[in-house]
Amino acid sequence: MRPWLRWLRRLLLAGLAFGLLGLLAVGAVIWTAWPQLPDVRELRQIELQLPLSIHSADGKLIALYGETRRYPAPIDTIPERVKRAFLAAEDARFYEHQGLDFNGIFRAVWLILSTDRTRVPGGSTITQQVARDFYLSNEYSYVRKFREMLLAIKMEQELSKDEILELYLNKIFFGNRAYGVAAAAEYYYGKSLDELTIAEAATLAGIPKFPSSANPISNPARAMERRNYYVLPRMLELGIIDRAEYEAALAEPNNAKPHEPPVEVDAPYVAEMVRQAMEERFGADALTGGYKVVTTLKSADQNAAVASVRNGLIEYDQRHGWRGAEGRIEDFATLDAAGLRGALARFPTIPDLQRAVVQEVDAARAVLRTADEAALELPATGLRWTGRTPAQVLKPGDVVRFRLDKDGQPQLVQLPQAQAALVSLEAETGALRALVGGFSFSQNKFNRATQAQRQPGSSFKPFVYSAAFERGYTPATIVMDAPVVFRDRAGNVWRPQNDKEDFAGPMRLREAMVQSRNLVSVRLLDAIGVQFAQRYITQFGFAPESLPPNLSMSLGTSSLTVLSVARGYATFGNGGYRIDPWFIARVEDRNGVVVMEHHPARACPTCAGPAGGTAAQPAVVDGFNFGAVAAPAAPATPAADATAATPGADARHDVPGPPEQATAARAIDPRTAFLVRSLLLDVVNRGTGTAAKVLGRADIGGKTGSTNDHRDAWFSGLGGDLATTVWVGKDDFTPLGRGEYGGRAALPIWIGYMGAALKDVPLSDPAPPAGLLTVTINPATGGLLPDGTPGGRTDYVKTEDYDRMMASGFGVETGEVQEEAFDVF
Known part of the structure; x- marks a missing residue:
């Protein structure tokens, strides 16, 4: 045999030996690592982080708390064109491979060998991305990549393709705190998934690779480039869309803009009370567990309370005159839209009190320039309360505020120096119907309704x-x-x-x-x-x-x-x-199951005593019997309020169904x-x-x-x-x-x-309780008079007081009783 053939055979044998040893080594590593992999079947019961939502008693949204916007969507509710857009962008062979795309792997290996790049694109299937997002970090290493591949293989064995795709579409990050495709659709377009156009679906599919730097709000040019030159061509190439749909999608402009969930009830102080109560009860899981809190607030009452407080404070403030502009922007004329927005952003955002800079002013009107570049004319009637003309009050560059009156006309306003608080309770149960803790929560989060101690x-x-x-x-x-x-x-x-x-x-x-x-x-x-x-x-x-x-x-x-x-x-x-004030009616988990519910003690004049409990003992103070009175309750302090309103604070809260109605403790006769x-x-x-x-x-x-x-x-x-x-x-x-x-x-x-x-609320007209008599009294002396005595006044006295007054006899005077000397109004 020729020498070079002998050496070739030796090299082939050596290569084969090394290959077998390598396969044995890889097999040994897999044999060792496989049992240590997590049980991926638990992903079927995985609970993704969901925000805490707070609602009024009539179902209106008050607030959302949490770092994530997410609305999990079952796979069968996600339109086919949306799913296919993501598959085209991320993993076209998803339904064909078994967790690993060897074409992508070989492409990635070739790039590593043929270039000097330390990180190369490609190689990760959707299954691998799910494995990484749920179990691994973003560390760039061969060990992490190897575990990712093993997990992907195991997931394909344990879970169906649709289950894996559902996890992916609900887990991925889209920027702006939006997680999952449903949250992204709502935030960027204000739409549900079935309302998305092909162009919008393609835009969303292009975000996950670069969620912060290539979303259509922070970097619209890059987002459009990825949509038009990568995602849509891939969809056309794979036959997901036809040529006409492709051309129409290319022509569709970028119409993405922020869409926050519409807050329908202006109750930030109550929302903060709920957040604190929920965190006290559920810990850190309160903001990520997907709980839905239903409060006792009535949306119409709460919004009326906020409007009345703001109107009252503005009217008070205007009685005390104009104090001057809130600030100045000297170079306002040179600022573009972004510059003006930044300059005005230095002044706090107050609902209904818009910020603007004075652009022009004369004796008859002022022209205001708002943050969105709108020019608004403020007539002299809009600052009549100042007692001066626009030219006497304002000058170009002044930062002022305005609000629209009922006719849509702008009115000059200023931030009040005073504050106000309002609390409205249902007298029978203590349920909080409305609460306002100040003029503006964004301006000052101090809750004057529950935290301020003032002299009444x-x-x-x-x-x-x-x-x-x-x-x-x-x-x-x-x-x-x-x-x-x-x-x-x-x-x-x-x-x-x-x-x-x-x-x-x-x-x-x-x-x-x-x-x-x-x-x-x-x-x-x-x-x-x-x-x-x-x-x-x-x-x-x-x-x-x-x-x-x-x-x-x-x-x-x-x-x-x-x-x-x-x-x-x-x-x-x-x-x-x-009664004990309370504000959380019930708490539902992410599945809509009621996990906590408050059943308040109710004032009940016709009830004999607390239902289902031991009757309260008579309370005697200085020899005066108050009747069946429980021990004095804790004062209505913020801490006590939170406890009273927090589900689970007492035995009544954790009852799965409505308990026997408890009666509130009697306080006074x-x-x-x-x-x-x-x-x-x-x-x-x-x-x-x-x-x-x-x-x-x-x-x-x-x-x-x-x-x-x-x-x-x-x-x-x-x-x-x-x-x-x-x-x-x-x-x-x-x-x-x-x-x-x-x-x-x-x-x-x-x-x-x-x-x-109280609109459409029936009048409250309680009858005098037993033991209270209607009598005629002498307004000058306070003594009893026979019924029908001219000049007498009708009043009420307790039976025992009547007996004592009768012992003194009727205070009848000759002629009509004169009261003018004492009734001073």
């Missing part, structure tokens, strides 16, 4: 009067409205005053409430005892430490939240029960609740709340409140099935300004909200 002023007086009615006082009891001086042991002197520093002399408690006489409240609290009143008022849910143990409590010097005051007023509206409610109705009928008569409802009652130097303005009241409280003030506790009482600053907001919330 005279709006606290109904709680003091309620305590007095337990001590035997009646609405007809005469108390002196006259100067009084208190001295403590240290020699300090306190001289409380009425708001107008006048005195009306002896007057009935009903009239004192109607006129909000401070000195009557102080004398009343002094008479019944501060300690008694403090302990009694805790029955409304207030924390004892929030109630000052001195006579100033009668003037509302307690530091309370808006939510806690609304909760207290609900007791007057529901017959004397203490139902007769006392009725008496105070009747006083609140009178405040609206002829007192400091008469502006609320515009609502045209006989069941509206409430109380104004103001504090020293007008730092706080309140209105709390009842109507229909609601108890609603509004507060207006400044975060830094500076005064609101002269004349900004509760009736001027807070009551218009309350009226605006209640007018909308």
